[in-house]
Amino acid sequence: MARTHPSSPVTTRGAIKRGPSLAADGVQTAPDQREGLSRRLGAALVSSTLPRPLELVVVAALLGVLSLVAYGDHVRQAGFVTDDWALRETWLVRTDGGDLSEVTNFIGQFDARPALGLYLAIVQATLGFHQGMHLALAVATAILLSLSFYLLLRTLRMPPLHAGVIGALTLIFPASDSLRLWAIMGDGSWALALLILGAVLTLRGLGADGSRAWLLRGGGLALYAVSLLTYEIGFVALGASVLLYRCVAPWRRAALAWAQDLVLLGLVYVLSLRKAVVERLGPADTLDHGLDIAREAFELMGTQVLPLGVGAEVALAAAAVVIGAAALSTRLLPAEDPLRREMGRWLIAIGLSSVMTIAAYAVYASGWRGYHPLAPGLENRVNALAALPLVTIGYALGALAVLLIVQRLPRWRSSWPAGAAILGLLLAVSYFNTTHDHAATWTSGYLRGQGVLNVMYEQMPKPPRGSLVLSFGQPAQEAPGIPVWVARWDLDSAVALRYGDLSLSALPAFPGTTIECGRASARPVNPGFRVYLASDRRPYGKFYAFSVDGRWAAPRNRKECRRIAPGFVPGPWFTPPGA
Numbered sequence: 001m002a003r004t005h006p007s008s009p010v011t012t013r014g015a016i017k018r019g020p021s022l023a024a025d026g027v028q029t030a031p032d033q034r035e036g037l038s039r040r041l042g043a044a045l046v047s048s049t050l051p052r053p054l055e056l057v058v059v060a061a062l063l064g065v066l067s068l069v070a071y072g073d074h075v076r077q078a079g080f081v082t083d084d085w086a087l088r089e090t091w092l093v094r095t096d097g098g099d100l101s102e103v104t105n106f107i108g109q110f111d112a113r114p115a116l117g118l119y120l121a122i123v124q125a126t127l128g129f130h131q132g133m134h135l136a137l138a139v140a141t142a143i144l145l146s147l148s149f150y151l152l153l154r155t156l157r158m159p160p161l162h163a164g165v166i167g168a169l170t171l172i173f174p175a176s177d178s179l180r181l182w183a184i185m186g187d188g189s190w191a192l193a194l195l196i197l198g199a200v201l202t203l204r205g206l207g208a209d210g211s212r213a214w215l216l217r218g219g220g221l222a223l224y225a226v227s228l229l230t231y232e233i234g235f236v237a238l239g240a241s242v243l244l245y246r247c248v249a250p251w252r253r254a255a256l257a258w259a260q261d262l263v264l265l266g267l268v269y270v271l272s273l274r275k276a277v278v279e280r281l282g283p284a285d286t287l288d289h290g291l292d293i294a295r296e297a298f299e300l301m302g303t304q305v306l307p308l309g310v311g312a313e314v315a316l317a318a319a320a321v322v323i324g325a326a327a328l329s330t331r332l333l334p335a336e337d338p339l340r341r342e343m344g345r346w347l348i349a350i351g352l353s354s355v356m357t358i359a360a361y362a363v364y365a366s367g368w369r370g371y372h373p374l375a376p377g378l379e380n381r382v383n384a385l386a387a388l389p390l391v392t393i394g395y396a397l398g399a400l401a402v403l404l405i406v407q408r409l410p411r412w413r414s415s416w417p418a419g420a421a422i423l424g425l426l427l428a429v430s431y432f433n434t435t436h437d438h439a440a441t442w443t444s445g446y447l448r449g450q451g452v453l454n455v456m457y458e459q460m461p462k463p464p465r466g467s468l469v470l471s472f473g474q475p476a477q478e479a480p481g482i483p484v485w486v487a488r489w490d491l492d493s494a495v496a497l498r499y500g501d502l503s504l505s506a507l508p509a510f511p512g513t514t515i516e517c518g519r520a521s522a523r524p525v526n527p528g529f530r531v532y533l534a535s536d537r538r539p540y541g542k543f544y545a546f547s548v549d550g551r552w553a554a555p556r557n558r559k560e561c562r563r564i565a566p567g568f569v570p571g572p573w574f575t576p577p578g579a
Helices: 037-045 053-077 083-094 100-110 114-127 131-155 160-172 183-206 210-228 232-239 241-245 251-271 283-305 312-332 338-362 377-383 387-406 410-459 490-499 558-567
Strands: 468-472 477-479 505-508 514-517 521-525 543-547
Touching (some): 053 410, 083 100, 083 114, 083 183, 100 114, 114 131, 183 232, 210 232, 232 251, 312 338, 338 410, 410 468, 514 558
16 A cells, blocks of 8 residues: 655545545545445545556546547548658658568667657557558547546545546547547657656555565656657656655655656666757747747636636636635634645645646747647647646636535535536536537548549549659648648658659648749749748659649640649638638
8 A cells, every 4th residue: 555645635644445435525434335326436436545457447448438429530530641641651661661670770760769669660560551540549549648647646546536537638638639639649648648657656666665666666767768768748747756756755755766767867868868859949049938838828728728718817817716715715724624625635736737737848948939838730739748737727726616615505515526526527528529629620631631632643643753743722721730731741641652652752832832944844932931942843744733623734844834834823721611
């Protein structure tokens, strides 16, 4: 049995035996064989004992049902977008058409993230070109992430009722839904699940002794390492792990485990992550970007975490009032009042979650300026880790609001957990509706892109090896952040795979794109959007212009090029309403 500590936001004071149940007001009661099934179930839902295997199986099944309802249509109807196409082509190129004896060539390109290379190699070798299976895997890893977070909360002695609702909320949180709607982002969920499971093992180890403690600690460090070498978004958060460990252990023991984490972080960085080729901002720009991220994180909190429909400022002000009133109540209520202890635990949960939210975003401060919490579609992956503490804060605010109300209503005091769960379920309805709409837009974007690819394949004969196809007329995005054909590498890889010739290249014509007809060759140009390269030039006969209405041309000389060029018009940035 893991030891607990009174400062934990979700632990009970002292160890609790598995046998007796725990009533909602914190008073331990002995089991009564005469009590009904519903009463025993209610007691179990608010119990603070450690989770049992059957409990995890039931929660996993419920999360599976929720994901099926939320993402089932998308998995059945959608498929690859952007990086998914490029990854599939890279796999075939690096492994010489899928030869598993050449898989080290594929993994080797991920030298800074070797665990990511291994993960993606397993996925590509196992799932092949079955796009729906890749999406199903993204959803499955998201379920694993939510289940892991549930296990972490339960390890911190949060009752199943609250932990279960929070776990479900993380699975459908709309501000990070690219993890479930974008096939390649399954690696992000996988990495975060490993990080959280490492924390679970470490917390259990802090309450153990002897060889079992060392075994759990070693397992935790191993999972941390694999997580960071897959996707390092937990790097800064792991640096703040001492606060989490303090929830179950005295400072000295928590600090020792934290020191081990810091050594691991140093080793992972020196041996691997420092080799990553990524954009890094200077100190001044890092501070400026960090402040922008902070401002957007607050707005995200007031609009999407707390979708009250009253504006971010009002929602955040209401949250501040709830926190202030709860803090005051913990001072005024008698020390023996169970509601005072519950408010204290939720306040500490909000404090700890706030620190982890900052840590989750801090890793992006020195990176690409496109990393913003309010970025839609593909880019909301920046909220992958932050979503977990943000959702916890949202639920905790609801729990505090209910506690503040029932403290004046003696008859309803013991029912506060049900009230908190009901507010959480109302929040889940809002999250689900938004995520469902997002999924429908992602699916529509994929189908529109496939329509372009299908018309091209049906109407345009296979171009000669080494040719380039410039596709006109399609929108770049279905909606902001949700692609149709939006990058240099997505249509490029899709056309090569569709025609079965990896020497072919293809590019979408973005708004403002024209064809530059040279003496012996042609190329795409766009003065306002520098996406095309000098290497995109092709000799006549290998430069193809295609339109989504099925027209295509491969001019044989400059005269033909100048004649056909005005007839090919780029599509808009976004799909027009009603299209």
